[in-house]
Amino acid sequence: MALVDDNLTAAGVAMEGEVSDYLALLKPRVMSLVVFTAAAGLLVAPGPIHPFVAAIAILCIAVGAGASGALNMWYDADIDAIMSRTRNRPIPSGRLDRQTALMFGLVLSVFSVALLGLAANWFAAGLLAFTIFFYAVIYTMWLKRATPQNIVIGGAAGAFPPMVGWAAVTGNISLDSVVLFLIIFLWTPPHFWALALYKQSDYAAAGIPMMPNVAGERSTRNQILVYAILLSLASLLPLATGLTGWVYAVPAIGLGLVFSGLAFKLWRAPAEQMKRNARELFTFSLLYLFALFLALVADVGIARFLEMIS
Amino acid sequence: MTAPTEPEMLSKEDSDKLAKSRRGRSIALALVLGALAIVFYALTIVKMGPGVFNRPL
Missing domain, CATH: 1.10.357.140 (UbiA prenyltransferase)
Known part of the structure; x- marks a missing residue:
């Protein structure tokens, strides 16, 4: 053989x-x-x-x-x-x-x-x-x-x-690229904790110290709200550094308001609705990041195009 | 002293399945290697220009 x-x-x-x-x-x-x-x-x-x-x-x-x-x-x-x-x-x-x-x-x-x-x-x-x-x-x-x-x-x-x-x-690294880093960095905790809120039994079974299992649902929801507000503010930083203009600003402000709004809804939700609101925030968070970066690219692209033809 | 036991052999179906998945992996690897060769060739042209061919041999 x-x-x-x-x-x-x-x-x-x-x-x-x-x-x-x-x-x-x-x-x-x-x-x-x-x-x-x-x-x-x-x-x-x-x-x-x-x-x-x-x-x-x-x-x-x-x-x-x-x-x-x-x-x-x-x-x-x-x-x-x-x-x-x-x-x-x-x-x-x-x-x-x-x-x-x-x-x-x-x-x-x-x-x-x-x-x-x-x-x-x-x-x-x-x-x-x-x-x-x-x-x-x-x-x-x-x-x-x-x-x-x-x-x-x-x-x-x-x-x-x-x-x-x-x-x-x-x-190299510049202030603008650090701002992009900061936006995703602040986006991740509310995104994942929303997932953890409706999947927490999973994480508990595996022994992973996710926030809802360790600090409790109340504390997790508080922290989600804080991060959502920080994220909404950080998403306006590309305006301050001069990377983008109004084409980015308008969707960024709108998306930030919806994100913070959903986080607020989750924050004050009664226990029986909590999982549904957490899932809602999780789903929106994916759309949020996609739309925000799309707006960023569109803004810079339009600005470059206008500069080229002028 | 007992004779060493023969390992349990594959059935015809399992053997065919194994051959099929190996073939799939081989094709995938061939495609990746082919793509890598094309990428390195194209990068050379992009970064060094067609001038890469104009040199004394």
């Missing part, structure tokens, strides 16, 4: 995985938001960039984000198996083994950082490497299981992509 055939035992079959399992390791839905915000950062950054280099830069940021997703699933397989939301991921469902996910994540991390360095610049590549490190090590391995502030600090990882996109064009 040939040596390789020794692997063809019933146990080995489950562990090799389909192409779709590898794609699932990249967390495609998180990736879509990363691609969008990174592209926005890249588009509004001042300075020329070749369209092909821009496309490769966004691809690299997307693959880097996917790689940190794979590393997250490698490390978190034990708790993913407990939560209903994550039970069907490739590792807890037995379609891939952990070692494969680790290697996949490491290889993609190295390739995405190296390619971004070669295509754009090494400052952006370094920032991408730091983002992957921050999400996989600081958030996943350390803070997620240690503190109810996990989302707040871990949210920084999700806030880096527009800065990386910006750095791909300019090769």
Whole structure:
């Protein structure tokens, strides 16, 4: 019998995985938001960039984000198996083994950082490497299981992509790109705590210290409201720095009012309505970020167009 | 002393399924490598210009 055939035992079959399992390791839905915000950062950054280099830069940021997703699933397989939301991921469902996910994540991390360095610049590549490190090590391995502030600090990882996109064009960090970071940074806690409010039994079962389980629903709702108001104010900062004008200001103010309004509704909701209002805020928060960054790109694009024809 | 037990072998269906998923992964990897080659070629042209070919051999 040939040596390789020794692997063809019933146990080995489950562990090799389909192409779709590898794609699932990249967390495609998180990736879509990363691609969008990174592209926005890249588009509004001042300075020329070749369209092909821009496309490769966004691809690299997307693959880097996917790689940190794979590393997250490698490390978190034990708790993913407990939560209903994550039970069907490739590792807890037995379609891939952990070692494969680790290697996949490491290889993609190295390739995405190296390619971004070669295509754009090494400052952006370094920032991408730091983002992957921050999400996989600081958030996943350390803070997620240690503190109810996990989302707040871990949210920084999700806030880096527009800065990386910006750095791909300019090769540095500026006040404007820090403002983009700040907007996503403040957006993450109310977004995730709204989810945690109606999924808290899941997190409790897995032993993750999410805010509603540790500090209680009341405190979580207070904090959501505070972050919502801070976010609405921070979303006006691109006006103060001169990055954008009224094309951005009008939707930003409107979106901020709705976000704060929904957070307020959740804050004073009676217990039996709480989960429904939390779900409402969670759903809107996704639309909010998408619309806000779209307005940002539209504003800068229109301003550049007007400048070009004048 | 007992003889070592033979590992349980795959059924025909499982073996076919395995071959199919391996083929899928191989094709996906080939596409990724092909795309990477094209990307590096195009990046070279974009960053260095067609002048990359104008050099003494």
